[in-house]
């Protein structure tokens with residue numbers, strides 16, 4: 109939002125544009141319509157190119173955070189982070205996953221220096237965070253919003269009072285605070301709850317207050333530490349939708365930690381996998397989810413990409429193998445290879461008998477991918493040739509050892 | 511009960527209220543900041559300062575472990591220096607306040623420790639200064655607990671004020687001892703006890719209700 113105003117002095121000068129736009133946006137959403145048409149033309153033009161959907165694929169997309177050789181050694185001797193190198197790009201939703209204790213929270217908290225790394229450098233918007241003095245750091249933290257698993261709302265303040273808090277801290281005049289709080293209440297759909305206390309609203313509503321509060325100072329990035337872990341699945345969906353919406357419409361960068369792989373699958377663009385304080389791998393969600401290279405990633409993703417062969421299917425496969433020559437293959441395909449009739453072609457060309465055992469096809473952010481487990485019967489030489497052919501069609505072939 | 515005795519009773523009640531009120535106010539005014547300091551200078555505190563924390567802690571413990579009747583006498587030189595005399599109601603207020611300060615401080619400290627660390631982190635992530643965190647989170651969030659602590663302080667000050675007679679401070683306790691006990695007037699003693707019970711009851715229920723109203727947990 110800040111960026112909009114900065115880059116659009118003309119629009120900002122007209123006053124209240126942001127609030128009119130937010131109102132229009134909400135109304136469009138309420139009518140179930142397409143919100144993009146609710147954007148005023150100027151804003152739409154500016155938002156479009158920076159929007160995550162377009163910027164994220166570019167390697168050239170500008171970096172918001174650059175972490176180099178980040179390490180964190182806690183007092184007790186725990187090496188929570190070791191040699192972490194990663195960039196977080198402007199406008200993207202960046203996921204961090206890993207087992208409990210892998211260092212996810214520590215990594216996220218180094219981004220706003222709630223945790224000071226013991227090694228390495230962090231740049232935010234090209235500035236070296238570690239050289240800032242206390243006052244500069246406080247100033248900068250207003251540009252980095254944060255939300256929490258347990259919301260961390262002040263029980264002594266109403267919903268509106270909580271949202272106003274960061275503005276009060278920043279010394280924003282009271283008249284501005286009132287308007288801004290109303291805009292934010294509308295943004296997160298909590299107008300009705302404005303005068304309630306946190307103990308009088310639901311968990312999902314509390315997290316909405318958390319989001320509104322984090323957005324109050326118009327940050328460039330929102331850090332989320334397990335923001336949906338304390339919520340039921342339905343509420344999780346609505347919070348994710350809100351985050352995705354904010355990311356898309358406002359071009360806000362989001363960094364999120366979660367144990368729920370569906371969350372990453374649903375809204376993240378890129379993901380980093382932490383393991384014992386190390387960065388195991390990172391890449392686009394499409395790549396990591398469909399072709400994980402590390403064992404830890406495969407383990408974490410087991411629940412969303414059904415790589416396990418069910419026991420019943422195993423038994424069936426074992427019986428098939430006993431009854432004759434053949435192999436069990438797992439075929440993994442993604443992207444365009446989904447559409448190729450490679451299996452049928454291989455069967456015809458090499459005279460294979462193929463028996464389908466198990467499989468699924470899914471879609472991760474527009475990229476189709478899937479896995480099939482088949483029993484292929486034939487002589488060894490034929491099977492080798494067939495496997496090579498299928499591989500040539502961009503389908504990975506793994507022999508499954510039962 | 512004779513009219514003179516009734517007048518005496520009224521004076522004594524006012525003396526008690528005066529001693530408890532003033533020392534309670536002074537105890538709060540100095541004990542609250544001391545409690546805050548004890549928390550923020552502690553390890554992992556907002557403004558960690560172990561030596562200062564140690565010194566303040568020792569002071570609080572020393573005062574709190576001194577029996578009040580001894581404290582009353584021990585601080586006489588200080589009392590004389592502050593009030594100009596070591597006898598009377600005004601003089602009793604000095605030791606009462608000195609006893610109240612660490613009492614309030616420890617109760618405030620434990621109320622502040624109840625404040626979720628996550629809230630402090632949330633404020634830090636917003637770029638709040640330590641003072642802003644104290645003002646907008648620590649104290650408001652701990653306020654119900656602080657009010658409960660102040661209620662306890664007032665009640666125990668009423669108890670302590672009964673010993674004020676030792677320095678000629680007057681008050682209900684003194685009346686009970688002098689007339690009820692030394693002059694064998696059991697009805698005076700009974701009345702003193704009843705009034706003290708009602709007073710404590712009143713303070714406690716007002717304090718509870720106030721704390722309850724402040725709490726939104």
Ligand SMILES: Nc1ncnc2c1ncn2[C@@H]1O[C@H](COP(=O)(O)OP(=O)(O)OP(=O)(O)O)[C@@H](O)[C@H]1O
Nearest residue numbers: 182183184186188207208209210211212213214215
């Ligand atoms: N303040 C601290 N002092 C000492 N060790 C710490 C501290 N904070 C975290 N650790 C340790 O650092 C490691 C990483 O912790 P971290 O909280 O980053 O893990 P996480 O990946 O977020 O785990 P979870 O999924 O359970 O939240 C753990 O071994 C933890 O015990």
Ligand SMILES: [Mg+2]
Nearest residue numbers: 212213214333
């Ligand atoms: Mg964590």
